[in-house]
Amino acid sequence: MDHHHHHQSAIRSSSKRKSGEGKEEGGEAWQSFDNNLQQVQSVLDRNRVLIQQVNENHQSMVSDNMVKNVALIQEINGNISKVVSMYSDLNSNFSTMFHDRSNHNNK
Numbered sequence: 001m002d003h004h005h006h007h008q009s010a011i012r013s014s015s016k017r018k019s020g021e022g023k024e025e026g027g028e029a030w031q032s033f034d035n036n037l038q039q040v041q042s043v044l045d046r047n048r049v050l051i052q053q054v055n056e057n058h059q060s061m062v063s064d065n066m067v068k069n070v071a072l073i074q075e076i077n078g079n080i081s082k083v084v085s086m087y088s089d090l091n092s093n094f095s096t097m098f099h100d101r102s103n104h105n106n107k
Contacts, residue, residue: 029097033090040086047079 054072057065 029093029100033093033097036086036090036093040083040090043079043083043086047076047083050076050079 050072054069054076057069057072
């Protein structure tokens with residue numbers, strides 16, 4: 001859990017640092033990239049809360065709580081799919097941004 005938290009705070013600080021750079025032609029692209037990273041972060045934060053809830057429900061051994069876990073786990077699964085798709089979009093946007101930038105610089 002500790003390693004995971006460190007990774008997320010690293011993502012946060014690097015996205016803040018980058019937002020001021022490249023204002024010339026790439027400013028909007030960076031802004032959109034930052035926004036997408038923040039969306040990913042909020043889904044991951046939501047999953048952390050859900051996972052904690054699932055664990056508490058499971059440990060309580062109360063059957064009503066166990067039943068609630070079915071829906072919670074489904075939401076976690078859906079969120080993981082969302083994150084995978086968001087990272088995939090980020091990846092292609094990032095590649096496009098750098099290709100555009102290198103083409104621009106080679107002229």
